[in-house]
Amino acid sequence: MVNSFMEIPLLDPLAGLPGYALRRAANAMMAELARRLATLDLRISEASVLMLVGERRDVTSSAIGRSLDIQRANMVPLLSRMESAGLIAREPIDRKSQAIVLTDAGKLRLKAADMVTTTFEADLLERIPQEHRPHFLPALHALWD
Amino acid sequence: MVNSFMEIPLLDPLAGLPGYALRRAANAMMAELARRLATLDLRISEASVLMLVGERRDVTSSAIGRSLDIQRANMVPLLSRMESAGLIAREPIDRKSQAIVLTDAGKLRLKAADMVTTTFEADLLERIPQEHRPHFLPALHALWD
DNA sequence: TATTGTTATACTCTATAACTATA
DNA sequence: TATAGTTATAGAGTATAACAATA
Numbered sequence: 001m002v003n004s005f006m007e008i009p010l011l012d013p014l015a016g017l018p019g020y021a022l023r024r025a026a027n028a029m030m031a032e033l034a035r036r037l038a039t040l041d042l043r044i045s046e047a048s049v050l051m052l053v054g055e056r057r058d059v060t061s062s063a064i065g066r067s068l069d070i071q072r073a074n075m076v077p078l079l080s081r082m083e084s085a086g087l088i089a090r091e092p093i094d095r096k097s098q099a100i101v102l103t104d105a106g107k108l109r110l111k112a113a114d115m116v117t118t119t120f121e122a123d124l125l126e127r128i129p130q131e132h133r134p135h136f137l138p139a140l141h142a143l144w145d
Numbered sequence: 146m147v148n149s150f151m152e153i154p155l156l157d158p159l160a161g162l163p164g165y166a167l168r169r170a171a172n173a174m175m176a177e178l179a180r181r182l183a184t185l186d187l188r189i190s191e192a193s194v195l196m197l198v199g200e201r202r203d204v205t206s207s208a209i210g211r212s213l214d215i216q217r218a219n220m221v222p223l224l225s226r227m228e229s230a231g232l233i234a235r236e237p238i239d240r241k242s243q244a245i246v247l248t249d250a251g252k253l254r255l256k257a258a259d260m261v262t263t264t265f266e267a268d269l270l271e272r273i274p275q276e277h278r279p280h281f282l283p284a285l286h287a288l289w290d
Numbered sequence: 291t292a293t294t295g296t297t298a299t300a301c302t303c304t305a306t307a308a309c310t311a312t313a
Numbered sequence: 314t315a316t317a318g319t320t321a322t323a324g325a326g327t328a329t330a331a332c333a334a335t336a
Contacts, residue, residue: 012212013200014193017262019174019269021285023189024214026171028289029164043302044168048159055158062317067157069169074304076319096312096317117162124164128284135280139273140166144173188325207294219327221296241294241335 022143029124036116040109045070046082047117050102050110053088058099082106167288174269181261185254190215191227192262195247195255198233203244227251 014020030044037047048068053059065075079100082088087106090098102110128136159165175189182192193213198204210220224245227233232251235243247255273281 014196014213015286016282017266018282018285019178019262019266020193021282021289022167022171022269023175025285025288026167027214030168033164045303048165051159060317068159069172070303071305072316072318073306073320094313098318117164121162121164124167124288128287132280132284132287135277136284137161137163137166139277139281139284140163140170141160142273142277143170143269144166190326205294215326216328217293217295218297218329239336243295 033117033120036120037113040112040116041085042109042113045078046087047113049078049082049100050087050106050113051117053100053102054107054110057101058093060093060097061100064100178262178265181265182258185257185261186230187254187258190223191232192258194223194227194245195232195251195258196262198245198247199252199255203238205238205242206245209245 034044037044040047042050045068049064052064052067061075061079062072064070065072070078079088083090085105086103087109088100089103091101093099125133125136179189182189185192187195190213194209197209197212206220206224207217209215210217215223224233228235231248232254233245234248236246238244270278270281
């Protein structure tokens with residue numbers, strides 16, 4: 001053993017980088033959210049679809065994808081799984097487009113997902129010291145758009 | 146066409162959720178960083194390894210993984226690719242462990258990666274309005290650990 | 291006993307190209 | 314012409330289980 005302190009993670013030299021910290025924080029929080037949503041047999045992307053469709057009408061697969069930044073092609077297996085699970089149904093808008101709507105089971109699952117995410121968001125904010133808390137969402141939005 | 150406003154992304158009902166905004170901001174920023182590092186033929190994980198190993202000595206594959214939150218098993222293909230690219234080499238510590246060290250080419254690539262990430266981090270911070278900026282890193286660290 | 295390095299495997303997310311049909 | 318829905322495919326990250334060899 002050349003260096004006996006080798007195994008002690010003294011100080012992460014990358015921790016001071018906002019971009020790196022952003023990635024680590026997002027990974028940690030999303031892993032926690034995924035764990036909680038798994039109790040409802042939902043992935044994060046599926047819960048997002050439920051919440052989005054629950055508040056809108058006549059939302060097509062493509063429109064959902066644009067909102068959530070998921071490509072058209074990747075919406076196909078996502079919505080297929082949700083349809084197989086009985087959470088959503090497709091209703092024709094015209095001969096080209098279909099509206100994604102929630103089934104009764106989907107609405108019920110949405111209620112449960114809303115409770116989980118509400119608790120999750122509250123827990124997340126509570127971890128941030130009060131003086132930093134009001135600045136968090138505005139800072140994120142500045143990066144997002 | 147049932148709803149002519151269907152295609153207009155009026156207001157994302159999920160945008161107010163800090164967790165959702167955290168994910169979107171991290172995705173957007175990491176996509177941008179990945180794009181910039183790609184000009185150096187580096188992935189984010191590879192640049193992270195370069196920066197970590199560049200500041201330490203006798204760091205084993207397992208220790209790097211613990212620092213970067215990458216599992217042992219997933220370090221294997223990562224380091225293999227970097228070794229094939231001539232960026233790192235392995236030096237025996239004992240008959241069980243190997244130290245990951247930077248080759249000359251690795252040190253050169255690290256310098257380039259440092260310039261890219263320094264610019265990236267500065268650009269990231271500049272996008273955040275001044276009054277929110279000092280609160281960003283502390284808030285992220287509160288979520289991370 | 292615990293840890294290192296490794297192999298194998300599988301799942302999720304993401305990205306691109308291409309095609310058909312319809313607006 | 315542009316858009317919707319789809320298929321196929323590939324890359325990247327991540328997760329678990331298992332194994333041999335060594336600390």
